[in-house]
Amino acid sequence: MNKTEAVRDGERWWWGPQPPGDHPPQVIDSWLVQEGRSRRPERHIQRFAATAELFVHFQDLHVVVDEVLARIPRAGRWFPRLEAYNDAVALWLRPAGDAPTEIALWVADVPDPRKWPHIKGPDLVVQGQLQGRARELGAEDALLWRVEEQLPEAMEATYSALVWWDGEAFVTRPDDDLSLPSVTIECLEISLADTPHPLRRGRVTVDALLDKPVWTVNAARGIQQVSSWVLPDGGPRHSPHGALTAGLTSLLCDALDETTGPLPEQLTT
Template identity: 35%
Template structure:
């Protein structure tokens, strides 16, 4: 299927299709995306709550409108094929506007190469939406360095990816960057940690510089690709690979997807 996007605005309690040419300049205040495969998605309730909390923090106080908008967007998603919809709150002409993008999903990958970001351009690091344009630029810089993803550091310590959350294994313990670091609360990472808890796998936090991940098995996780093995870090540490564990945990996440 060729990549395509259909755009709707929420007007008067309904989704109204908008011609892309009619869309003026806007500021993105909140955004949430997830993979839909043949009418099934993972952790939809968490995505819905994160979007609502972000929108409310950014000044949209009508929770009932947010709930109606979310449901209307879900109803607009076909129940066959793979999709990557995005729910948005934007500011248009100084007024808030709810917007829904129905996008065909891009090709999915199971591995990724990363590079260290030169800086941290985030203004509101704990929210998903306002910094997406800046994070996209980080990712483009990583691509020019031969990677597909940028790793953001906080005072020299691994914090987050431009479009992913980072988790790593040392032996049989799963590690995450310190949860107090300012970053988006990744639904994918929360789900992986939940699977670990169900399996009684130890989970711990660790503040590490990139060099301290030498020999660890590093995962980049997000709502589109799920778990991806980081196979290489440009000018960074040499990483271990555990294909069997990665495949098993990818399968566990896939099994958690539910129809909606």
């Protein structure tokens, strides 16, 4: 078999000299496709390719990109996942369910334990453990934080970036090696750039964040309002910003929708 020939294995297609096997992927990326439309899928693929090159020996990723796009159905609602293994690349075609508009976050009881927070994939096991702990305490996901300048700085959720309202503007934290560069954040920055409410970059402590309107944003679920918090010891804390947050949520959702376009047939030329 040629190493760039696609092989079907259940819900996955894979390319490479060896099948992925039972090992976890080293790098992943995924995005939502609804009726053949998506939000900047080329950026997800570019992010995947840039980080996969650091971890895997598979040499023909650029060759399979267009094959990946061709195998994503244009009808229905899908959440395809690209996976990089040592000698293979795989596409996992997963049906996408409906996403709730609100979310509860648990403030993790330990600092962010990830070793590669700026890359999607190497820390999947520890991320799954954190999310599992959050669910045990009645939340859907965990808020990750690190001690910066002797204070716990809010970083992101386990699988989502954060946006908050500081009273005048939407804010998200700066890009650095301590969090994943978010394609959904890029979409919001582009769409909100020439509006009265651009998305700014800034930092916030955990305590300050709990008193602000907050949203989680990611490719799978779009915009979700943080309606309540679970403190590290399991105690509840509700968000007091219901009426204000509803209007701001609509602004964010409309801005994200503006970045949706047809899934391209190919990226290479």
